[in-house]
Amino acid sequence: MKLTTYFSERGAAPPAFIEGVRDIVGPDNVSQKECDLISYSLDYWLYGILLSKDGKLPSLPSAIVSPGTTEEVQEVLRLANRFEVPVTPFGGGSGVLGGAVPLGGEVVLNLQRMNRFMSLDETSMVAEAEAGIIGGNLERELNHRGYAMGNIPQSLYCSTLGGWIATRAVGQFSTKYGKIEDMVLGMEAVLPTGELLKVKPVPRRSVGPSLMELLLGSEGIMGIVTKAVVSVHPLPESTVKESFVLDSVAAALDVVRRVMRAEARPAVVRIFDDSESERYFPEIGRRVTVIFIIEGEKDLVARDTEVVRRIASEGGGEARGEAPVDIWLRKRFDIGLGPMIMQHGGVVDTIEVVSLFKDAKALYDDMLASMKAVEGALEVSGHFSHFYKEGACLYITFAGLPKDAHRYYLDTWNAAMEATLRHNGSISHHHGIGFWRTRYMNRELGDTGVELLRRLRQAADPNSIMNRGKVVDAG
Amino acid sequence: MLDKQELQALTNCALCANMCKYTCPIYLASGSETLSPQKIARLILYEDKDLLEDRQGFFDVVFSSAMCGACSRHCIYEAYDLRKFIQKARSKAHREGALPEETRKRLETFREFGNPNGERQLVDEGTSTAGYFLSCSGYKDEGVLRAMRRIVEASGQQVRIFGGADICCGAPLYYAGDTDGFEGAARKMAADIREKGLDRVIVDCPNCMRMMTKVYPEVGVDLQAEVIHTSEFLLGLLREGRIEVRKESARATYHDPCILANDFHITEAPRAILGELGFELQEPAYSENHAHCCGGPAGARIGHAGLADKVRTMRIAELKQTEAEVYASACPTCKAVLSESGIKDVTELVAERIVNGPGQARA
Numbered sequence: 001m002k003l004t005t006y007f008s009e010r011g012a013a014p015p016a017f018i019e020g021v022r023d024i025v026g027p028d029n030v031s032q033k034e035c036d037l038i039s040y041s042l043d044y045w046l047y048g049i050l051l052s053k054d055g056k057l058p059s060l061p062s063a064i065v066s067p068g069t070t071e072e073v074q075e076v077l078r079l080a081n082r083f084e085v086p087v088t089p090f091g092g093g094s095g096v097l098g099g100a101v102p103l104g105g106e107v108v109l110n111l112q113r114m115n116r117f118m119s120l121d122e123t124s125m126v127a128e129a130e131a132g133i134i135g136g137n138l139e140r141e142l143n144h145r146g147y148a149m150g151n152i153p154q155s156l157y158c159s160t161l162g163g164w165i166a167t168r169a170v171g172q173f174s175t176k177y178g179k180i181e182d183m184v185l186g187m188e189a190v191l192p193t194g195e196l197l198k199v200k201p202v203p204r205r206s207v208g209p210s211l212m213e214l215l216l217g218s219e220g221i222m223g224i225v226t227k228a229v230v231s232v233h234p235l236p237e238s239t240v241k242e243s244f245v246l247d248s249v250a251a252a253l254d255v256v257r258r259v260m261r262a263e264a265r266p267a268v269v270r271i272f273d274d275s276e277s278e279r280y281f282p283e284i285g286r287r288v289t290v291i292f293i294i295e296g297e298k299d300l301v302a303r304d305t306e307v308v309r310r311i312a313s314e315g316g317g318e319a320r321g322e323a324p325v326d327i328w329l330r331k332r333f334d335i336g337l338g339p340m341i342m343q344h345g346g347v348v349d350t351i352e353v354v355s356l357f358k359d360a361k362a363l364y365d366d367m368l369a370s371m372k373a374v375e376g377a378l379e380v381s382g383h384f385s386h387f388y389k390e391g392a393c394l395y396i397t398f399a400g401l402p403k404d405a406h407r408y409y410l411d412t413w414n415a416a417m418e419a420t421l422r423h424n425g426s427i428s429h430h431h432g433i434g435f436w437r438t439r440y441m442n443r444e445l446g447d448t449g450v451e452l453l454r455r456l457r458q459a460a461d462p463n464s465i466m467n468r469g470k471v472v473d474a475g
Numbered sequence: 476m477l478d479k480q481e482l483q484a485l486t487n488c489a490l491c492a493n494m495c496k497y498t499c500p501i502y503l504a505s506g507s508e509t510l511s512p513q514k515i516a517r518l519i520l521y522e523d524k525d526l527l528e529d530r531q532g533f534f535d536v537v538f539s540s541a542m543c544g545a546c547s548r549h550c551i552y553e554a555y556d557l558r559k560f561i562q563k564a565r566s567k568a569h570r571e572g573a574l575p576e577e578t579r580k581r582l583e584t585f586r587e588f589g590n591p592n593g594e595r596q597l598v599d600e601g602t603s604t605a606g607y608f609l610s611c612s613g614y615k616d617e618g619v620l621r622a623m624r625r626i627v628e629a630s631g632q633q634v635r636i637f638g639g640a641d642i643c644c645g646a647p648l649y650y651a652g653d654t655d656g657f658e659g660a661a662r663k664m665a666a667d668i669r670e671k672g673l674d675r676v677i678v679d680c681p682n683c684m685r686m687m688t689k690v691y692p693e694v695g696v697d698l699q700a701e702v703i704h705t706s707e708f709l710l711g712l713l714r715e716g717r718i719e720v721r722k723e724s725a726r727a728t729y730h731d732p733c734i735l736a737n738d739f740h741i742t743e744a745p746r747a748i749l750g751e752l753g754f755e756l757q758e759p760a761y762s763e764n765h766a767h768c769c770g771g772p773a774g775a776r777i778g779h780a781g782l783a784d785k786v787r788t789m790r791i792a793e794l795k796q797t798e799a800e801v802y803a804s805a806c807p808t809c810k811a812v813l814s815e816s817g818i819k820d821v822t823e824l825v826a827e828r829i830v831n832g833p834g835q836a837r838a
Contacts, residue, residue, distance in 0.1 A: 003526050028781075031509075034529040035518055035536050039509040044492050052517065053486060055526040066506055093508055094492055113506030132506065134497040144760040157497040157549075336551045339490035343483060 003038070003055045010037065011062030011105020017083040021065050021107075024075045029066040029113070036064045040090055040108040044155075045098035045436060046349045047409050050342045061088065061102040066110040070188055070196065070226040076109065077224075077465070078194035086465050089220040091163030092134060094155040096350065097434025099167065099219045103469045111162055114226060117141040126185055126201055128229045131162025147232040150177030150267070153430075154333060162225045167432035168217035170393070172332065174386045175260075176267035176296070177233060179430070181216050186229040189215050192222070192461035201229035214456065219432055220467035222460045236295035240305045241325035243291045244317030245284055249273055250361045252288045253384065253392070255315035257357050259292075260389045264307040265300075268293035268385075270328070273364070275381035276397075280331065281324045290317065291325045341399055346378070347409050348399045351416045355425035356391040360384070363423035364394055370415035376402025377412065386429065393429040417443070433471045441472055477523050477563070485523075485560050487552055488516035495546040500733075500767040501539060504785040510539050512546035512557050519560045522567075534568040537561050538575045539779055541786065542650060543768040544737035565652030577780060578651050585648060585656075589641025590614075597640035600624075601633060606673040607705075609638025610680030611647075612807035618819075619679060619807050622826035626709065629829045630717040635671060642667060644683040649690060661686070661696040668700055679705045679822065681734035681741075681806050682772060689738065704735060706744040706805045709825050713751045719831040722753030728799035729756060730790070730813065732806035733768035740764075745805040748821050752828055757797040767793065769804075771812030783812075791816050 022030045031037075037060040042048045048058055062085075067073045080087050088102040089109045102108050114132040120142070121127070127149070129138055136157040142148055151171040153159060163169070165187070170179045177183070186201025199212050214222050246252045252271040259266070274286040281289055290312070294304045312319070338348045355363045364382060371380045379399045386393040396416060402408030417427055417440045427444045428437060442450050453472045458464070477485060493513035496502050502511040509518075518536055521527050540561050547556040568574055574582065585591050592611055598620075607627070613619050620636075627634045645660025664687070668676060676698070678684045687702045712718045727749050735741045742763040746756060761767050770786030794802055794816055802818040804810055810820050 002528070003521070033532045034527060035532045036507075036509045038518065038521070039507075039511075039514040049490055053490060053520070055521055055524060068506075090508070092493075092496075110506065110508065112502075112508060115503065115506060134503075136497040137503075140765065141760050144758075155492065157495065158493045333494060334551045335492055335494065336487065339487045342490050343486050 003057060005057050005059045008059040008104045010060035013062040013085050013107050014083050017079060017085050018063055020079045021076055025065060025067050025072050031064045037061055040064050043093040043095045043098060043100040045096055045101060048098060050347060058101045058103060059105045061108040062105050064108045064110055066113050068113045070190060073190045073224055073226055074194045074196060077190055077192060080465050081193060081463050084463050086468050088467050089224050091160040092158050094159040095167060095434055096431050097436045099432055099434035099470055101435060103435055120145055125232050126229050127232050128227060129161055130227050131160060131225045133161050135159050135161065142232055143235060146235055148235055149183060149230055149232050151180060151183060161228055165216055165225045165228060166219050168430060170386050170430035173267040175269050176265045183230045184212060184228050185231055187212055187225050188227040189223045189225045192466040217432065219470050221457050221471050238298035238301040239293065239295040240301055241293055241322040242308055243289060243320040243324040244312040245320055246288045246317050249288055249364055251316055252290045253360055255290060255312050255317055256387055258311045259308055260387055262307050264304040266292045266294045266304060266308060269387045271384040273382050276383050281327055289324055291328055293325060346399055346401050347405050350395060350397050352393055352395045352429045352431055353420040353425045353427060354391060354393045354429040355423055359423040359425065360392055363420065363425050366419040366423060367396055367416055370419045371398055371412050374408060374411045374415055376400040376408040435469045438472060484555055485516055485520055488513060488555065488557060489520045494551055495549045498545045498549050498765060500543060500786045501541050504789045505782060509536060516557060519564050531573060534573045535575060537564040538578060539782055541768050541772050543733035543772050548737045548764055566654050569652030574651060581647055582651050582653060590643040591647040595639045598636060598638045600636045603633035603635045604672055605675040606635045606637055606671060607677045608683065609636060610683045610807060611643055612811055613679045614639050616807045616810060619822050622823040625826040625829060626718060629831055630712050644686040646682050646686050649686060658694040661691045661694055665696050665698050668698055673700050675701045677703055677705055677708045679807055681732045685734050685738050704741055705822055706741060706748060709821060710744045710748050713748060718829055720752055720825060720828040721830050725754055725800040726757050727754035727801040727803055728759060728794055728797040730794055730804040730809055731763055731766035732804060732809050733772055735805060736764060736766050745821050748825060749803060752824060754801060757799045759793050759797050761793055769809040769812040771808045787812050
């Protein structure tokens with residue numbers, strides 16, 4: 001028995017290119033060993049993970065190149081342009097849409113050696129780190145010094161700062177601390193041509209379109225972020241945990257909408273539908289649970305807590321205190337069920353979308369019904385998180401035990417995306433596009449939007465070497 | 476081949492999102508995804524299914540692990556320990572004669588001298604049912620042995636100090652995958668302790684402690700003696716007033732030995748000792764259950780010296796950030812590996828500050 005690949009055979013980079021990159025990054029930092037090729041062949045695209053258990057991989061990259069400095073990244077990309085060798089950047093490998101998968105056996109540019117915490121400026125409340133630092137370690141370094149960045153995605157312990165920027169990531173405490181685009185104040189990035197782009201850290205600027213926005217969410221197609229300066233916060237002086245139980249998703253959405261309208265700033269707000277409530281909080285059962293974490297300076301926390309309690313009570317919420325919040329805090333990184341289901345042939349995945357409040361309930365109903373109608377579906381459940389004054393992210397988890405896994409996976413995704421588009425939603429809130437979602441991009445952005453992205457990509461990457469097959473086709 | 480239950484546990488790990496990799500010192504120091512826990516699990520799974528072509532490359536990966544236990548400490552699956560599977564793969568490498576060169580050389584030394592150091596004197600001092608086992612790292616570090624002798628003398632306690640020659644817990648054999656050799660060493664150690672009539676063994680090396688308390692039972696060896704770490708023994712002496720120490724006003728940073736923190740959760744006793752000595756503790760960003768190993772645990776040291784050196788450099792930099800006046804640990808291996816930082820064993824710090832004479836206890 002041997003490993004099999006389903007997208008392409010193992011890639012082959014020209015020997016002269018391999019020799020050249022060895023000179024740039026050192027021989028120990030270039031590998032064509034089988035174990036390395038396997039390890040960088042896949043990120044956390046869950047259908048790929050399912051197939052990987054039987055030795056089926058998307059493709060094997062032609063080589064793994066691990067630079068240690070921004071200058072080395074520049075030199076490697078210059079050389080890749082000279083040889084027209086395609087390159088796939090690899091951060092923490094935690095992306096769930098296949099953004100770091102070398103679809104055609106590309107050379108993988110591994111950024112995980114560049115993982116240093118660099119500095120903290122307590123006067124300006126900013127910190128600088130290399131892009132390959134794991135989020136949990138960035139947060140630990142800051143917490144140790146009395147600060148927090150506050151970007152706490154479920155992938156905190158396996159994703160990187162650079163990966164967060166590349167996918168426009170969002171953490172669980174986003175309602176107070178913002179999303180990654182709100183946190184990044186400056187960056188150093190290497191363009192696909194090898195040129196260096198430096199954006200100095202300032203709170204805001206008016207100097208033409210934001211260059212950082214070209215990198216935020218670009219998933220490597222516009223360049224590789226190597227360092228970033230991010231905004232930080234003092235560790236909270238006070239934390240309040242509140243929870244409420246309601247009888248419907250609509251009632252819960254209305255409570256949170258009114259909290260946001262009142263401009264209270266809870267850090268965490270989550271609405272769990274009846275299925276997720278039952279799964280997380282068995283003692284609550286099949287009802288709808290809303291949890292809040294309000295943290296920060298104690299007087300402000302007290303004021304926001306009062307607002308949350310009043311609005312929740314007016315909206316019919318039964319107060320359940322801290323216990324459900326503590327349960328969620330304990331379980332929030334536990335993804336252990338997914339691998340267990342996959343071991344038994346089950347298909348699991350998550351889909352996060354976003355809409356305005358006016359569409360949120362209808363979108364939820366339609367997505368659930370459409371996804372449950374797919375043959376082989378076992379469970380579809382959802383929660384709302386990452387709230388704004390105008391709307392919220394809807395996060396759906398699904399599992400199926402179908403006869404045809406690929407058919408089920410594709411049909412379920414199609415059902416979810418169609419429902420999202422029907423209700424004016426956006427097809428991704430924070431997981432990004434990778435390769436898997438590219439098929440829906442024309443519906444999302446329109447032909448003009450996709451074409452504009454293609455032209456921007458072509459301008460930044462004239463030889464089309466960077467992360468082929470991701471976000472939008474190179475054209 | 477793995478049995479069904481083992482296969483299920485390993486597959487969960489191989490399909491997980493690598494949620495523990497942030498704490499893996501080998502991954503962090505190398506920046507290599509291949510050496511992160513979930514990828515090692517996937518490779519072991521593939522090897523078990525006979526899907527790999529490059530067996531030597533695979534064995535190089537499993538011999539790159541520090542075996543420090545950080546991943547299992549932070550695992551989302553209860554009671555899962557990736558080291559068990561790495562160990563099985565190492566045993567396979569040993570059976571196939573595919574050990575990395577550095578490991579093979581160390582095994583040769585062990586076979587000739589019965590220990591990983593080479594020729595050495597037998598140490599056997601005093602008579603008591605309580606023994607202090609001098610580990611291989613402790614033997615090489617005369618400072619730790621001298622300190623323990625001084626403490627034992629001052630406390631008036633009867634402790635039989637033994638070790639050296641071919642008395643070894645067998646850890647080097649275990650980590651090299653030599654299962655039979657390890658079992659032999661475990662039986663020999665048990666016989667030695669029985670022969671000496673010891674009912675309590677104080678150990679300075681957390682790895683020896685892991686072998687004696689957690690791994691010996693797996694090969695059917697019962698030591699029939701209580702095993703405690705030096706730090707627990709020393710803290711007892713200080714708290715019972717059996718040794719009197721001069722207090723210091725200085726800032727100290729304690730490096731948690733990986734096995735002591737991850738396998739035994741002993742993080743408080745060494746800190747309490749430093750507190751008894753009057754030190755003000757300055758914690759590094761990565762400490763207690765998030766401490767990174769020194770780069771010298773049996774796992775990494777016997778496999779790849781270059782990789783161990785990267786871990787060592789990373790750990791020294793982390794410790795140095797505290798700018799403490801004194802650096803301390805509770806493992807002679809950590810002390811040897813991190814010597815560049817001027818680190819001392821807590822045993823030495825205690826001995827240097829003893830003010831009472833032999834047996835002149837306060838209480």
